[in-house]
Amino acid sequence: MLQFGINVMPEAPVTELVQFGKEAERIGLQRCSLMDEGLATRDVYIALALIARETQKVQLGTGITNPFTRHPGVTAAAIATLDELSGGRAFLGIGAGGSLTLDPLKIERVKPLKAVAEMIRSLRALFRGESVTFEGELVRFNHARLWYARPDLPIWIASRGEKMLALGGKLADGVSLDFVHRDLLGDYIGIIREGAKQSGNQPRIQYATAIITNDAVLQRLRPYVTFSLVDSPPKAKELIGITPQEVDAIRQTMNREGLAAAGKLLKEEWIRPFVVMGSIEECAAQIRELYQRYRIDYFLLPLLDLESAPQMMADLAKVKALV
Numbered sequence: 001m002l003q004f005g006i007n008v009m010p011e012a013p014v015t016e017l018v019q020f021g022k023e024a025e026r027i028g029l030q031r032c033s034l035m036d037e038g039l040a041t042r043d044v045y046i047a048l049a050l051i052a053r054e055t056q057k058v059q060l061g062t063g064i065t066n067p068f069t070r071h072p073g074v075t076a077a078a079i080a081t082l083d084e085l086s087g088g089r090a091f092l093g094i095g096a097g098g099s100l101t102l103d104p105l106k107i108e109r110v111k112p113l114k115a116v117a118e119m120i121r122s123l124r125a126l127f128r129g130e131s132v133t134f135e136g137e138l139v140r141f142n143h144a145r146l147w148y149a150r151p152d153l154p155i156w157i158a159s160r161g162e163k164m165l166a167l168g169g170k171l172a173d174g175v176s177l178d179f180v181h182r183d184l185l186g187d188y189i190g191i192i193r194e195g196a197k198q199s200g201n202q203p204r205i206q207y208a209t210a211i212i213t214n215d216a217v218l219q220r221l222r223p224y225v226t227f228s229l230v231d232s233p234p235k236a237k238e239l240i241g242i243t244p245q246e247v248d249a250i251r252q253t254m255n256r257e258g259l260a261a262a263g264k265l266l267k268e269e270w271i272r273p274f275v276v277m278g279s280i281e282e283c284a285a286q287i288r289e290l291y292q293r294y295r296i297d298y299f300l301l302p303l304l305d306l307e308s309a310p311q312m313m314a315d316l317a318k319v320k321a322l323v
Helices: 014-026 044-054 072-086 099-105 112-127 161-169 182-197 215-230 236-241 244-257 259-263 266-275 280-294 310-323
Strands: 004-006 031-034 059-062 090-094 130-133 140-146 155-158 174-180 203-207 298-303
Touching: 004 014, 004 310, 014 031, 014 044, 014 310, 031 044, 031 090, 031 298, 044 059, 044 072, 059 072, 072 090, 072 203, 090 112, 112 130, 112 140, 112 155, 112 161, 155 161, 161 174, 161 182, 174 182, 174 298, 182 203, 182 236, 182 266, 182 280, 203 280, 215 259, 215 266, 236 266, 244 259, 244 298, 280 298, 280 310, 298 310
Parallel strands: 004 031, 004 298, 031 059, 059 090, 090 155, 155 174, 174 203, 203 298
Antiparallel strands: 130 140
């Protein structure tokens, strides 16, 4: 059965973030994750801990964190503590890290594929309670030990890069495909499953994108999808017919005038293949078709604009009932 969740950009006060977690549980969602965006947002682990105290069932995790802003050992301790507090409901979502998180801290994203792989391998050993001495190229431990973690605490990778997706298939418990062109979804899932064959792994797969049921939500989300659209792989850009000149114009506007101005340059036909759009019934049909075709395990709704988030969650509840 397809499961549902939300991934919240934690820009609001923590008291408001707790309400998102409580509402996710109330409407029957299985997951609530928070983005770890460094100085741009509230602290992900404090906010998740507060949500854990106010919920009983919903799974809680990072959506996503990275190997660079915190030492992976510190991340291991934080997620294991959340898991303990929540009664075994935590999961760890990781990725390569983006400019919103790393640039203000002057952290360079060095060999992200290697960093994520080394992070996963060392965290697995820590979660098993082993004494870990690890001399990786980017991750290092010296007789480190974490004695209170759950050995099977799930680790997820989120990416659109082919090498990272293959790594997720090989090493992770699950892989999240965020804001990808629907016509490429099958290709990406194929890459994940090929990676899984190398190790005999059986990762779960999550598809994450917005549900847009009216023009007001579309307009509010335009600035937030700008980064994802212009950073899409060449195949996706070719499919939507966006030219290099148009991409450059959007990037220049982002740098000079900000995301809101850049979002106005996006054509609706560019956005539509990356999101679920239409009436409640049409959105439910689109998600049902994706589930049946690709056997995805989770559908995740990113909540980037918190003013429109309550309506988007209400729409998700209606869609979920029809899928």
